[in-house]
Amino acid sequence: MSDRSDHAEPIRVDDLEITPGEGLVRAGGQVLTLSVREFQLLVAMVEHAGGIIGREELCRVVWGRELRPGDRSVDVYVSKLRAKLEHAVPERRYIHTHPSFGYRFQPEELLAPNVDASVEPLPRSES
Amino acid sequence: MSDRSDHAEPIRVDDLEITPGEGLVRAGGQVLTLSVREFQLLVAMVEHAGGIIGREELCRVVWGRELRPGDRSVDVYVSKLRAKLEHAVPERRYIHTHPSFGYRFQPEELLAPNVDASVEPLPRSES
């Protein structure tokens, strides 16, 4: 279908409503104030929702350059983004870390501590 | 750790869906979180699915070095991988040990313990 640069209509994921054209994100009745980087990062991850996206690609897509060794920009911004998302929707975790692989966007209900850290319930798309 | 020349698309084996490009494994509605070694080990074995692959070759392929005498890394990681697979799909056994030869990947229904251990039912080999 149509691609990244051209989403005019809002993307809806779980409690989030993202309007790429306007740089707007609504989460659970609140409006998130994100900076450009934070916003682009979110969009990039959401477009790969469910899959792992590496730092290299995130840097390429959001920053428009190659990730240099020792560069922590991506991590720092993931951290900022997480903080804002968590503040808006405390009961969900959206961004998951896969050490050495990258990050994965996937809404996950945050309740009882996961029985085993290696398997996640894969919160279903409602039916 | 990207190698387009290999597989960009997910490998499907039994209940498993392995996406080499993303380092992701889905098993029966769950997302398996594997470390790099665990993941590479799984991929290596799956690529030889049905056949026996020796420790030496596994070490060469996954660790990129020769297996040194007394080195138990492969065994340790097979153990870890088994634990995660078993937790995700308790009713299957995927990794079989062939003493002195190596390991063999093959999905096997885990029902009544086969009395005659020397012959296996040659389980659901399908697609």
Add this chain to the structure above:
DNA sequence: CCGGTCCTTCACGACTTTTTCACCGGTGCA
């Protein structure tokens, strides 16, 4: 010039993964 926001980089601590070691049970053989 000022105050505020954004971005990058640095540093340190926390968390994970990987390696290595040790002990155990099972097996086959004399």
Add this chain to the structure above:
DNA sequence: TGCACCGGTGAAAAAGTCGTGAAGGACCGG
């Protein structure tokens, strides 16, 4: 029965990765 060989696995040690507060500079509207 004693022993050597194999492989399973818990745990400690070593190495690597990530989370994040904070400092410093660029930019901007007033």
